[in-house]
Structures are given as C-alpha cells and as structure tokens.
Amino acid sequence: MTVTSDEEVKKAGTQPNSSTLWNRIVDGEKDCALGADAAHGYQAPDAMGQCDHRLDPKGEVAGKKIGAQGTAPITVMYLDGQKSKKFSSSPTRWATLMPTTYNADTLGIRPDLIGRPIEHWHELLNPEFKGKASILNIPSIGIMDAAMVVESMGEYTFPDKGNMTKKEIDLTINILIEAKKAGQFRALWNEFNQSVNLMASGEVVIQSMWSPAVTKVRSMGIPCIYQPLKEGARAWGAGMAFPRTLKGRKLDAAYEFVNWYTSGWAGAFLFRQGYYSGVMDTAKQHMESYEWDYWMLGKAATQDIKGPDGSVMEKAGKIRDGGSFDARMGAVACWNAVMDENRYMVKKWNEFVAA
Known part of the structure; x- marks a missing residue:
C-alpha cells in the first residue's frame, strides 16, 4: 500500500511508537520538529557532526539569501539542549531529526x-x-x-x-x-x-x-x-526521528542504522535519483568524480550518467537540469x-x- 508523505507525518505524530525509526518529512515545526516534546513522542538524537547539509545558518547558499517562506530546515534543525523544546538559531549537538535528504x-x-x-x-x-x-x-x-x-x-x-x-x-x-x-x-x-x-x-x-x-x-x-x-523552486527536507521509547539496545540499533545510512552508500543512491544527501562528504566517497561533478557541481557529464538501477539516464556532454547545487538551492523560493x-x-x- 502506498503511503503519502502527509499520511506518514500524521501517523508519526499520532503513533510514534509504531516504528523504531521514522523517516519524517520536514514539513513544519508543529508536526515534526520538537524532538524533545513529550506530546510528540520523540527524543532529540545526538547529531555528532552528521548535519552536513550545506545550508548556511543564515539561510544563504553561496552567499545568496534564499527563500525562507514555509519551514526552512535550518530554522528547526537544532535544539538548545537534549530536553529542550526551543529551537537553536545556530548548530548544536542536539538535532530534531537526523537529516537524510533534501531537494528543490x-x-x-x-x-x-x-x-x-x-x-x-x-x-x-x-x-x-x-x-x-x-x-x-x-x-x-x-x-x-x-x-x-x-x-x-x-x-x-x-x-x-x-x-x-x-x-x-x-x-x-x-x-x-x-x-x-x-x-x-x-x-x-x-x-x-x-x-x-x-x-x-x-x-x-x-x-x-x-x-x-x-x-x-x-x-x-x-x-x-x-x-x-x-x-x-519549492524545497523540502527529510530526516529520521527517534521515538522517546527507544532505550538500551533498541536505541543503539537505531544509531547504528543511522550511522550506516549516513556512511555514504545511501547518500550516493539518493544523488543518482536527483536528491541531495543530508551528509555530503560520505556520499561523495561512494560516487565517481564525474558523477559528483554532474550532480553537485553542475558540470557537463564526461561519461554517460546512470540512474540508481544502472540504466543510462543522461548522455555524456549534458548538464544537470538547473545546474549546480549553488544554482538550484540558491533559487529556492x-x-x-x-x-x-x-x-x-x-x-x-x-x-x-x-x-
């Protein structure tokens, strides 16, 4: 059965314990961000440097101010403390979600x-x-x-x-x-x-x-x-949320899964779909240099570009629609x-x- 992002957010908000980890779309502070809010059933994960999202805390990309209407992830990414219910205006150790992917x-x-x-x-x-x-x-x-x-x-x-x-x-x-x-x-x-x-x-x-x-x-x-x-463009972000009931070995297993997810293979897969990985550096390590140049830097492909299934989706010489990360995310409205x-x-x- 196909579940839409709206349905997933609703279930995550009303039944947080129905899954060990929730892959949650960052669609608004009331529904997704207060990781330490008991009413939402989540705990704040320890980001430990994982939030490599390339979005400046000032809401800029390559020195250019981007649109902040709606809920920009950087405004709800961090908490003041592990049990805080207040967002931090600058990066901290405690995240609302473990970032996985985003796009325009x-x-x-x-x-x-x-x-x-x-x-x-x-x-x-x-x-x-x-x-x-x-x-x-x-x-x-x-x-x-x-x-x-x-x-x-x-x-x-x-x-x-x-x-x-x-x-x-x-x-x-x-x-x-x-x-x-x-x-x-x-x-x-x-x-x-x-x-x-x-x-x-x-x-x-x-x-x-x-x-x-x-x-x-x-x-x-x-x-x-x-x-x-x-x-x-209309942009969005997604991340994994930790239910408050996760403790002991289950909590350890959740961190192990997130550590694997952000270790690079999944990030490279996401890039080949046209998304951006929540942790760029590890994704880059699992991509060929010509792939990184095409998907991230907006350079002309020096070889055929393949999708996640290995089929050719773009011929050599072509440039990604919208260009580089700076050009695409810099155009967010x-x-x-x-x-x-x-x-x-x-x-x-x-x-x-x-x-």
Missing part, C-alpha cells in the same frame, strides 16, 4: 511534446495544455505548488506561502477548481509511479514532479526536463510546511479534488 522541486515537462521554452510556474494552468497537465494530490505539497502558480499568474503575492490564511487558501483553491472544471488536468497523481506513467505515456506534458520520477522517465529514453523556473490552518486547507483541497 519544480515542474517536469515533456520538451518534445511542448515544443517551446517553459519559464514560469503559471504555465501549469495555461489553457494551451488543457487536458495535458497534472498536479500532485498531496494537500500540504500541492497547495504550495498552486501558490507558486498563483503568484506567477500575478493574481496575488503571499506573505508566506507556507502559512496561508483562510482567505488565501480560498483564493488558491478557487483558482484550482476553476481550472479543473475547465478540463485543465488530465489527472491528479498521488504517488511516484503515477507521475512517471503520466509523463512517459505523453498523456501529460507538464506537471508537478519529483526528481526520481524525472530520472526514471529519462532512463526509459523519453525526453523529460526538471524545468528551472524564474519564480524559483519557499519550503514545504504544515500551516496553522492545515485542517481547513485539507478540507478545501478535498473540495478541489471532488470538483
């Missing part, structure tokens, strides 16, 4: 079927692509993609796309409903394989997309671009978040789905 998301397109440049988020609702567009059906993420579209259309500028008011939610959902009733969307996708199939079949030519789905489509020999857009009005937002999102 954008729209995926079929350039061969579109036949012209795509530069803006509002193209998702362009009537030119009526019946050929799709948006992901995960409310907390889909609403932020929609907000990027709304701003790109010039309809409204959000003070914080990651924490909308009810009026802002209404505005955004009404625009989506109007587009849906006009036949804009071929489908709404809930999980990875749906997005791959929609794009690979050509049923959809522009949609919300995740990096591994783009990698999968390209490894099938089908043109697919993870399109950089002028308004920037906002971060995934759980809004104060999350329940209202989900209710309105369901109205959009049913429209």
